[in-house]
Amino acid sequence: MHFSAAGDEVWAVDNFAKRKWELEEGIEPLLPTPTLHRRVQRWKEVTNRDIHLRVGDLCNHRFVYKLLDEVKPDAIIHYAEQPSAPYSMQSRSTAVDTQVNNVVGTLNLLFAMRNACPDAHLVKLGTMGEYGTPNIDIEEGYLNLTHNGRTDTVLFPKKPGSFYHLSKVHDSNNIYFACRVWGITATDLNQGVVYGIDTDQTLMDPELSTSFHYDDVFGTVLNRFLVQACAAHPLTVYGKGGQTRGFLNIKDTLQCVELAARQPAKKGEFRVMNQFTEQFAVLDLAEKVQASGSRAGLKVEVSHVPNPRMEQEEHYYNAKHSKLADLGLRPNLLTDSVLDSMLATVRGSAGRISTHFFQPRIVWATKK
Amino acid sequence: MHFSAAGDEVWAVDNFAKRKWELEEGIEPLLPTPTLHRRVQRWKEVTNRDIHLRVGDLCNHRFVYKLLDEVKPDAIIHYAEQPSAPYSMQSRSTAVDTQVNNVVGTLNLLFAMRNACPDAHLVKLGTMGEYGTPNIDIEEGYLNLTHNGRTDTVLFPKKPGSFYHLSKVHDSNNIYFACRVWGITATDLNQGVVYGIDTDQTLMDPELSTSFHYDDVFGTVLNRFLVQACAAHPLTVYGKGGQTRGFLNIKDTLQCVELAARQPAKKGEFRVMNQFTEQFAVLDLAEKVQASGSRAGLKVEVSHVPNPRMEQEEHYYNAKHSKLADLGLRPNLLTDSVLDSMLATVRGSAGRISTHFFQPRIVWATKK
Numbered sequence: 001m002h003f004s005a006a007g008d009e010v011w012a013v014d015n016f017a018k019r020k021w022e023l024e025e026g027i028e029p030l031l032p033t034p035t036l037h038r039r040v041q042r043w044k045e046v047t048n049r050d051i052h053l054r055v056g057d058l059c060n061h062r063f064v065y066k067l068l069d070e071v072k073p074d075a076i077i078h079y080a081e082q083p084s085a086p087y088s089m090q091s092r093s094t095a096v097d098t099q100v101n102n103v104v105g106t107l108n109l110l111f112a113m114r115n116a117c118p119d120a121h122l123v124k125l126g127t128m129g130e131y132g133t134p135n136i137d138i139e140e141g142y143l144n145l146t147h148n149g150r151t152d153t154v155l156f157p158k159k160p161g162s163f164y165h166l167s168k169v170h171d172s173n174n175i176y177f178a179c180r181v182w183g184i185t186a187t188d189l190n191q192g193v194v195y196g197i198d199t200d201q202t203l204m205d206p207e208l209s210t211s212f213h214y215d216d217v218f219g220t221v222l223n224r225f226l227v228q229a230c231a232a233h234p235l236t237v238y239g240k241g242g243q244t245r246g247f248l249n250i251k252d253t254l255q256c257v258e259l260a261a262r263q264p265a266k267k268g269e270f271r272v273m274n275q276f277t278e279q280f281a282v283l284d285l286a287e288k289v290q291a292s293g294s295r296a297g298l299k300v301e302v303s304h305v306p307n308p309r310m311e312q313e314e315h316y317y318n319a320k321h322s323k324l325a326d327l328g329l330r331p332n333l334l335t336d337s338v339l340d341s342m343l344a345t346v347r348g349s350a351g352r353i354s355t356h357f358f359q360p361r362i363v364w365a366t367k368k
Numbered sequence: 369m370h371f372s373a374a375g376d377e378v379w380a381v382d383n384f385a386k387r388k389w390e391l392e393e394g395i396e397p398l399l400p401t402p403t404l405h406r407r408v409q410r411w412k413e414v415t416n417r418d419i420h421l422r423v424g425d426l427c428n429h430r431f432v433y434k435l436l437d438e439v440k441p442d443a444i445i446h447y448a449e450q451p452s453a454p455y456s457m458q459s460r461s462t463a464v465d466t467q468v469n470n471v472v473g474t475l476n477l478l479f480a481m482r483n484a485c486p487d488a489h490l491v492k493l494g495t496m497g498e499y500g501t502p503n504i505d506i507e508e509g510y511l512n513l514t515h516n517g518r519t520d521t522v523l524f525p526k527k528p529g530s531f532y533h534l535s536k537v538h539d540s541n542n543i544y545f546a547c548r549v550w551g552i553t554a555t556d557l558n559q560g561v562v563y564g565i566d567t568d569q570t571l572m573d574p575e576l577s578t579s580f581h582y583d584d585v586f587g588t589v590l591n592r593f594l595v596q597a598c599a600a601h602p603l604t605v606y607g608k609g610g611q612t613r614g615f616l617n618i619k620d621t622l623q624c625v626e627l628a629a630r631q632p633a634k635k636g637e638f639r640v641m642n643q644f645t646e647q648f649a650v651l652d653l654a655e656k657v658q659a660s661g662s663r664a665g666l667k668v669e670v671s672h673v674p675n676p677r678m679e680q681e682e683h684y685y686n687a688k689h690s691k692l693a694d695l696g697l698r699p700n701l702l703t704d705s706v707l708d709s710m711l712a713t714v715r716g717s718a719g720r721i722s723t724h725f726f727q728p729r730i731v732w733a734t735k736k
Contacts (some may be wrong), residue, residue, distance in 0.1 A: 042593070062461060092429060092479035094473055103471065103538070104464055107531075112462035139638040143525070145504070145513055150684070152503040157511070157522035158541070163475075166545055170471070170538040173526070177534055181678045181733050309550045316518070365549050 001201035001208065002254040003050045003077075003261075011071050012036065013080070015057040017101070017209075017246070018218075019086060021162055030227065030349050034207045037158040044209045051251070058105030061112065075121045075261045076113070080105055081167070085129070086308070086362040088164035095163040102167035103174065110178045121264035122175065122186040123257060127317060128276060130169050131158030133312050135242060137258035138319035139162040140308045141188065141272020151258030155270075161311055176270040183268040187260045192246030192255065192276025195222035195334075197345050201253055210250060215357035216308075221282055222247065222334075224358065225289040226346045229300045231353045238360065241283030244317035246276030249332040259327040265368070277331035290319050292339040308360040369569035369576065370622040371629075372417045379439050379471075381448070382406065383425040385469070387504045388526070389455060395583040395725050398595065398717050402575045410575045419624075424475030425499040429480070431695030436484035443629045444481070448473055449535070452553045453497070454585050454676070456532035463531040470535035471542065483536075489632040490543065490554040491625060493567045496644060496687060498537050498558060498664075500527030502679050505549075508689035509556065509640020529679055530732070540640075547638040555628045558616030559621065560644025563590035565713050567619055578618065583725035584676075589650055590615065590702075592659040595713055596726060597668045597716045603658070604726055607650030610687035615642025617700040627695040641691040645699035661706040664715070676728040 004010045014036055022028065034042070051071050052071075056063035058080050081102040082088065088098040106124070111122055131138045135156070143156045155176060158169045178184040202209045213219040214227040225235045246254075256275045267272035280288075286302045293300035307313065325331075332338065372378045382404055386517035390396065398442045402410070408419050421437075424431035426448050436444075450456065456466040474492070481488055501508045502525070511524045523544060546552040572576045581587040581593040593603045616624075625644045648656075651680040654670045661668035675681065693699075700706065714721075 031556075060466075092476065095479070096429075099471060099475065099538075100468060103467060106465050107467065108460065111463070133458075134522065136515040138516045143513075143515065145515070145525075147504040147510075147513070148512065150504045151427075154502065154527065157385065157513075157525050157696055161546065162539070163545070164543070166538075166541055170467075170534075171532055173537055174530070174531070177528065177531070182734075216498050232457035 001276065002199065002258060004051050005041065005047065005201055006258070008042045011052040011054060011073070012040070013056060013067065015055065017082070018235055022218065023080065025074070025087070025217045026210055027217055028354070030212040030214060030346065030352055033209070033211050039208060042205055046204050046208070047083055057286045058108055059101060061108040064108045064112040065115060068112045072117050073120050076109065076263070077261065078109060078124045080165065081111065081125070084218050085162035086166045086360070089162050090165070090366055095351070097195060098325050099163050099167045099170065103170050106171045106205065107174060108177065110184060113184060114178070114182050117182065119185065119188060123182065123260050124171065124175060124186060124188050126172060126188040126190040126272070127165060127168050128190050128274060129165040130158045130160050130172060130363055131150065131156060131319070132161055133315040134159060138274070140274045140320050141190070148315060166187065179268055179270040182198045185265050185267050186268060187265045187271045187273065189256060189260060189275045192248050193220050193222070193254050194248060194253055195220060198248035199254055205264060208271060216362065219300065219357070220284050224342055225286055227353055228358060229289050229298055229343060230291040230350045231344045231355055232298070233355055234301040234303035235286045236303060236305045236358055236360070237282055237286050238305060240310065240313035241286065241304065242281050242314040243311055244279055244281045244315065246274065246319050247278055247280050247334065248276045248335070251332045251336070252277055254345045255329055256291065256324050259329060261325060263327050274319055274321040275319055275324060276319070278333060279317060279319065288334070288339055292336065292343050295336070296343055300352050308363045310364040335355050369411060370567065370594065370626060372411065372419050372446055373415065373569055374626070376390070379420040379422060379441070380408070380420065380679060380684070381422045381424060381435065385397050385450070388680060389450065390586065393580070393583070393585045397588055398412055398580040398582060398720055399577045400713065401577070401579050405578065406507065407576060410573055414576070420437045425515065426476055427469060429476040432476045432480040433483060438481045440474045440485050441488050442653070443491060443632070444477065445625055446474065446490060447494045449493070450532065452586050453532045455531035455731055456535070457530050458730050460565070462703045466532050467535045467538065470536050474539045475542060478552060481552060482546070482550050486551065487635065489629065490552065491628050492539065492543060492554060492556050493693045494540060494556040494640070495533060495557040496560045496642060497533040498526045498528050498540060499524060500529055501683040501685055503684050506642070508642045508688050508691050509558070512656070529677065532690035540639050544638040547636055551597050551636040553633050553635050555633045555639045555641065557624060557628060557641055560616050561588050561590070562618050562621055563588060564618035565613060565710060567622055584728045587725070590653050592650055592726065593654055594723065595721055597657050597666055597711060598714045599721045599723055600666070601723055603654045603670040604671060605606040605654050606673060606677060607633070608681035609654065609672065610649050610682040611679055612647055614642065614687050614689065615646055615648055615702065616644045617706070618704070619700050620645055620697065622718065624692050627692060627697060629631060642687055642689040644689055646701060647685060647687065656702070656707060660704065660711050663704070664711055665706060676731045678732040679692070717722050
């Protein structure tokens with residue numbers, strides 16, 4: 001919708017895998033999501049703009065080859081992956097499915113690009129979680145290093161924390177190789193944790209709303225806290241809450257993807273950018289939501305629940321994120337008014353909240 | 369055979385994927401390979417020792433779970449992967465099959481170990497090719513680095529040169545994660561290029577011979593040069609021949625795997641060792657084979673053919689390899705007498721050589 005509104009010719013491709021995974025988990029977004037066909041119709045009614053819709057699976061290479069042959073895109077925004085760390089950690093089956101879906105889908109796309117549109121720009125959604133929480137500053141994609149008196153520039157060493165995050169590292173390695181060997185042009189957007197509900201386009205019509213998840217599988221932490229605050233449920237901080245990550249508003253996700261697409265990587269370049277605007281510790285966010293609730297007359301408690309993940313709960317974290325700013329990103333920061341506005345929006349749908357989605361059900365490992 | 373000869377109880381597991389891939393390519397090893405069932409029988413006849421045989425595919429998780437439940441192994445030597453870079457670079461199909469086979473097989477094994485034998489030691493065959501040819505010294509698995517005044521120890525940055533090599537990097541990342549999260553114990557043996565024909569066990573009987581490949585898909589460079597020398601065919605050096613790699617005799621492969629298995633990694637450790645004994649440039653090896661041929665009365669020519677791979681043909685290369693020496697490795701170095709003996713063995717089977725297997729058929733990318 002963001003690109004269509006800007007006048008680009010857009011082809012939306014989906015196989016509805018995420019909706020199937022939601023059904024498997026028995027979870028739903030806060031607001032109902034109409035079918036994609038309906039959303040495309042509604043978009044046309046509201047804006048008089050067409051979005052072309054193709055239903056198919058990137059893991060079906062014939063579909064991908066045919067699609068790119070037909071469309072010959074200038075840019076490909078690749079979001080077609082299983083996006084949840086907990087989902088991937090449920091079982092052998094979901095771990096394998098996650099890695100196969102993400103790795104094979106991306107490989108098929110790379111081969112199809114090589115075949116049909118070798119000069120197109122691949123904008124790939126990565127994740128800041130690829131880096132993990134190293135004890136050194138996190139650079140944007142590459143690290144210049146000196147070792148025993150010699151120097152080299154290498155992909156920044158990764159230490160991902162789930163089979164999902166590993167799948168993204170596998171993807172990055174595969175795409176970097178395709179850039180080196182075939183001259184594929186790619187931008188890997190290592191995105192932080194997204195929060196937020198509205199974008200300029202979703203506000204045009206209720207049927208265009210985002211898939212706002214606050215559950216333990218597909219939800220992100222700030223969204224969950226906001227919903228918990230509205231449901232008079234204690235905010236569930238995993239462990240100590242010192243886990244620090246990069247965060248960004250969903251509006252900035254759109255800005256970043258557009259900036260990357262309009263100012264593409266150089267031919268054959270594997271460009272990596274860290275896509276977030278601010279760093280927060282989980283406990284800081286809980287306290288911010290508590291304060292926002294207080295301003296709205298809600299009494300919000302913060303509770304610490306056993307951490308289902310294996311992760312450092314106190315650690316150094318300093319991740320660079322200047323490349324997108326250099327391209328023109330104007331961040332929507334997490335001010336009190338932004339937080340209060342999100343809280344008000346969630347309160348407006350408070351009747352749809354299911355408190356069953358709050359407790360983490362998937363554990364990384366049984367503690368010994 | 370090596371472990372069985374030492375008195376260990378051995379279960380051999382195979383799905384004959386490699387033999388299928390050989391059929392696809394129309395290539396054969398220098399010496400015929402009897403069925404595995406026949407080789408197990410012959411081993412019993414020769415040594416009176418049993419090797420248990422199970423036919424099955426690691427990508428079939430039910431097979432793997434059942435196998436480990438039944439056997440409860442102390443150590444698992446994991447060689448069950450598609451091992452050829454050219455094979456993986458042939459097409460989309462072989463690239464995807466390589467990564468799915470290798471990654472899924474290894475994931476299934478990790479999950480089955482977690483389930484059935486969480487204290488077993490996984491000895492995984494990696495490859496020196498995971499590292500690529502960085503401009504810095506290659507360490508054994510990890511790199512201690514200082515960046516902006518802070519320090520960390522990270523997995524050594526990798527820059528693999530084919531979809532096959534990438535699959536091994538994916539494996540290493542997945543296994544390291546399983547060690548961190550579940551306490552799996554693993555040794556990743558980043559092996560150099562293997563050469564050689566005979567081991568103590570293969571010499572016991574012709575039906576126990578190794579699968580000696582000299583073709584462009586599964587062959588390794590020194591083996592190919594020896595066969596070319598015996599076939600009065602110019603040695604086919606790819607490009608300039610300055611490509612430098614770690615090499616080891618097949619006898620040392622067995623030594624290394626045994627050393628790793630007898631002196632396992634610590635519980636929960638992801639141990640990485642570089643498994644090679646000497647570094648050579650490809651052109652150096654060609655000249656050594658030329659000299660060996662000359663000693664045997666053969667006139668051997670060296671030719672340079674267009675390099676089918678995308679790789680640096682002149683580069684820095686200094687890879688550490690002290691960990692296996694510290695465990696007790698006594699290298700069989702590439703002396704003139706070793707080379708002359710290999711040449712003599714190949715000459716003994718010269719009638720079986722197919723010169724059709726010499727020319728590289730699979731290119732990494734069409735040069736622009």
